[in-house]
Amino acid sequence: MAAMSVNDYLQRVQTAFYHQNGDVLGDLISFRDPHVMSLRLMLEKPERDVERCIDPLLAEVIAAHLRAVWAAGSGDCVEAWKTQMVVVQSVARFMQELKEENWMLPIMYSACLDLRLFASAADYDLTRSGASKAGETLEKAAEALMSCFRVCAADTRTGEDCTKRWGLLYLVNQFFKIYFKINKLNLCKPMIRAIEALAFKERFSLSQLITYKYYTGRKDMFDSDFKSADATLSFAFQRCHAGSRKNKRRILIYLIPVKMLRGYLPKQSVLERFNLPEFYDVVTSVRQGNVRLLSETLVKHESFFIGAGIYLILEKLKILAFRNLFKKVFLITGSHQIEVSLFLQSLKWMCVEDVDHDETECILANMINDGRMKGYISHAHRKVVVSKKDPFPPLTAC
Amino acid sequence: MATDRDKDKSQFMVGTCLGMCPYAEVRLRQRERLIHPLEMAVNSNGNQLNYVQPRAMVKEFSRSAAGTEIKASDIRPVPVLVKTMKYLLTTVCLREDVSWALVYQFVSDRLRAIQQDLCVQGIKNTTCIHLYQAAVRFYAYAHYRTCEHDLCDFDPYLNKKHLTETLTLVVALFHEQDCQNKDTSFVDSRLFPDCCDEEIWNDSNDDTSESKIVQDARTTEKKFHRRTRKEGGISLRMSGDSCLDQNSSTGVTNSLRELSLANNSGGFADSEISSFSVPTGRTKECENKVISGYTFREEAEALYLLVNFGNEEVLMHAFQLQKKIRCSRLVSVAIKMNIAWLSCNYYRVLCLSSILPPLFLCAFHPHLTMIQRKALSILSIAHNSKGLVYKQEDLAAVLCFPSVQELNDACRHYGFTVLGGGIIFNKAAFNWNISMMKPLRVKWIEDKLAKMELSDLLLPNDLSL
Numbered sequence: 129m130a131a132m133s134v135n136d137y138l139q140r141v142q143t144a145f146y147h148q149n150g151d152v153l154g155d156l157i158s159f160r161d162p163h164v165m166s167l168r169l170m171l172e173k174p175e176r177d178v179e180r181c182i183d184p185l186l187a188e189v190i191a192a193h194l195r196a197v198w199a200a201g202s203g204d205c206v207e208a209w210k211t212q213m214v215v216v217q218s219v220a221r222f223m224q225e226l227k228e229e230n231w232m233l234p235i236m237y238s239a240c241l242d243l244r245l246f247a248s249a250a251d252y253d254l255t256r257s258g259a260s261k262a263g264e265t266l267e268k269a270a271e272a273l274m275s276c277f278r279v280c281a282a283d284t285r286t287g288e289d290c291t292k293r294w295g296l297l298y299l300v301n302q303f304f305k306i307y308f309k310i311n312k313l314n315l316c317k318p319m320i321r322a323i324e325a326l327a328f329k330e331r332f333s334l335s336q337l338i339t340y341k342y343y344t345g346r347k348d349m350f351d352s353d354f355k356s357a358d359a360t361l362s363f364a365f366q367r368c369h370a371g372s373r374k375n376k377r378r379i380l381i382y383l384i385p386v387k388m389l390r391g392y393l394p395k396q397s398v399l400e401r402f403n404l405p406e407f408y409d410v411v412t413s414v415r416q417g418n419v420r421l422l423s424e425t426l427v428k429h430e431s432f433f434i435g436a437g438i439y440l441i442l443e444k445l446k447i448l449a450f451r452n453l454f455k456k457v458f459l460i461t462g463s464h465q466i467e468v469s470l471f472l473q474s475l476k477w478m479c480v481e482d483v484d485h486d487e488t489e490c491i492l493a494n495m496i497n498d499g500r501m502k503g504y505i506s507h508a509h510r511k512v513v514v515s516k517k518d519p520f521p522p523l524t525a526c
Numbered sequence: 527m528a529t530d531r532d533k534d535k536s537q538f539m540v541g542t543c544l545g546m547c548p549y550a551e552v553r554l555r556q557r558e559r560l561i562h563p564l565e566m567a568v569n570s571n572g573n574q575l576n577y578v579q580p581r582a583m584v585k586e587f588s589r590s591a592a593g594t595e596i597k598a599s600d601i602r603p604v605p606v607l608v609k610t611m612k613y614l615l616t617t618v619c620l621r622e623d624v625s626w627a628l629v630y631q632f633v634s635d636r637l638r639a640i641q642q643d644l645c646v647q648g649i650k651n652t653t654c655i656h657l658y659q660a661a662v663r664f665y666a667y668a669h670y671r672t673c674e675h676d677l678c679d680f681d682p683y684l685n686k687k688h689l690t691e692t693l694t695l696v697v698a699l700f701h702e703q704d705c706q707n708k709d710t711s712f713v714d715s716r717l718f719p720d721c722c723d724e725e726i727w728n729d730s731n732d733d734t735s736e737s738k739i740v741q742d743a744r745t746t747e748k749k750f751h752r753r754t755r756k757e758g759g760i761s762l763r764m765s766g767d768s769c770l771d772q773n774s775s776t777g778v779t780n781s782l783r784e785l786s787l788a789n790n791s792g793g794f795a796d797s798e799i800s801s802f803s804v805p806t807g808r809t810k811e812c813e814n815k816v817i818s819g820y821t822f823r824e825e826a827e828a829l830y831l832l833v834n835f836g837n838e839e840v841l842m843h844a845f846q847l848q849k850k851i852r853c854s855r856l857v858s859v860a861i862k863m864n865i866a867w868l869s870c871n872y873y874r875v876l877c878l879s880s881i882l883p884p885l886f887l888c889a890f891h892p893h894l895t896m897i898q899r900k901a902l903s904i905l906s907i908a909h910n911s912k913g914l915v916y917k918q919e920d921l922a923a924v925l926c927f928p929s930v931q932e933l934n935d936a937c938r939h940y941g942f943t944v945l946g947g948g949i950i951f952n953k954a955a956f957n958w959n960i961s962m963m964k965p966l967r968v969k970w971i972e973d974k975l976a977k978m979e980l981s982d983l984l985l986p987n988d989l990s991l
Contacts, residue, residue, distance in 0.1 A: 255705065258705065258706050261702065261705065262705065313839075350838070350839075352838075434842075434845045434846065437842065439842075439845060440838055440841060440842065440865075440868060443865055443868055443869075444868055444869060446869065447869050486873050486920075486924050487871070487873045487874055487877075489873075490871055490872060490873035490874070490901075490924075491869075491871065492908065493904050493905055493907075493908030493909070494869060494870050494871065494904055494908075496907060496908040497870075497903075497904040497907045497908055504908060504909060504910055504911045504914075505908050505909050506909075506911065506914050507909060507914070507916045507917065507920065507921075508914060508915065508916075508917065508948075513911075
């Protein structure tokens, strides 16, 4: 296979096309298939050979692909990215031509995936050499993907069994990967809308759905919609195949903070199983109300948390740590009227930076406002009067 | 930088207009009588005449439209833009013979023209960033100073839009610089006096006319100085003023000078060192020291955080900055304020804000009403009890209200009962539907601004040489 000849390759393409076998064709233009290693297929100008044997509809795609094979073979990612852009654009045109059919979706999948990977590599190269801004190349790739997206999204009249809209989710996932990488989450919104409007949105393949849920869950998290983030990320985590531990771990990095904010702490064994030692102390400190330990942990693993984009969420966990700390103060005093200075003392003990009476009251006020504590503050007496019944409602209820 | 220019030559035009306003535009506006009052000639009696004073003309902003060809003779090169910026931010902004609203309208329009010229020429060097930053400073300051004006004088939405757009651009340009020269990115702006531009600008013959305008403005400024003081507008001392107005300002200047001598901790971009005490007498050690001495980069990032206060994306951006910038005093305070706001810790936010230099307070000020409203809503739930009152003096201090009167107004506005002894919080009473209070100028910001010269506040140091 690695030494496949041009004629052999074109023969296979033509046969697959004749049988409308999308999967085989998809492999035949994929860079994860051994044929791309064949030196004999690395052609800078393959048009004449291709036009001789291939149906004119598909000829453009195949010619572009062979040129991309040549570019990738020469080891130049930027050239490979540029040629792959042409492949995706011609795939879009090819799909446009074939109305009321969707067998060719696997071709689009291969082409789009390769484009994203090449663009990633090219982006890295171009940014390093200073030729373009970070993310610019990926953005251009997204534009090319958009041409496919339009073809798929516009195919609304065709029946459910052969509509190209089945390809939308795969494309959307590619968009997510790009937009999350270049940090343009606002662009995800129309994508989500397109998917949510589909009547068959629950019936996509599980692997695609999990990817989709992973990214939408992360987006919900950044939008501070924790309830929805919890639901989507939990779906992704539970359905994700037990074998793909790497993916499960990635999901957990976001699911854990979200769950913690909603009052569920992960077991130590889970953290160990998925190799997430950064969270050990986060969990311990929140459980104990140990604000000092939480602050220290945030500093210690700062780069990991910032890199994953969960630093701010963990910062919000401080509120829970305060709640647990204050609950302990309440339990120690055993009274329903507690002086604010006692809370202040506990905060000072936790090394909260230059804290004073007024700030303690402010933290308490927020806690009552959020329903994490029941009672009221008397500023004149500098006291907190906590409710007789259920002064610290369980966090899962808030 | 020279190589940069050479590279850009192929793509971008280079302006050839050597005055603040292209000749063609001067003629056109004279013909059509489109002369702004601030550009009119003045006769010996000090009355404005409806014809142009050529050296006071500044190029107007006009939307670039399809079909119109941009001529190099209409575009001002960087040195001229520097001069124009200087003229706008010192001479024009200090004019007190015309209303501030008029000055604002004039300057904000001309600033946009400057930005347009920069953009057309595709300039991205350090001087250019500083020009944008000067514009940012003006927008931020004007947002504060003009906040009480009516909508016809000042549109906060538009100003905010210009502010965020320019600021985002500045931050992006700095980021681009970082990426381009990873090795030299540590050489900070304080080492970049941008000598080449300075030279051109010193050699230019217009220098004399420029200084003459400044002199003109100074005489008028002196004339109207006392009057405005009485009116209670922001009184800003000009450099030549301390000798004129001995009684009122020498004392302050001296004490300032002493302080800056004692506290000579390396002021680079701007150093306004002054002791500051919160009017309400909060005593925290950190509050007594206003941050001073920061680089242009730090200034831009801190302003970005404050203008977009509460925006988590911007906060995430700040975390990705180089450690040196992120941990600088100014930026770290801005980050801390944002983090404190994540958990609605209004007290900490307002406390930290008191150590910000005046310019940054101006940028932060638009959020003040929002924070106060949120704080009152939280307090109304946490202090919800019929028998209890919250002493006004205490609350005014916590929420940075300049006086009990303003606090009472705000409380009544949002639906609380105010008694002589204090405020009764009632969680049912808080009215979320009512519109937010119109922002007001605040005494503690006013005090800080008064201690500073407006030209120092607005003009980045290396442009003002």
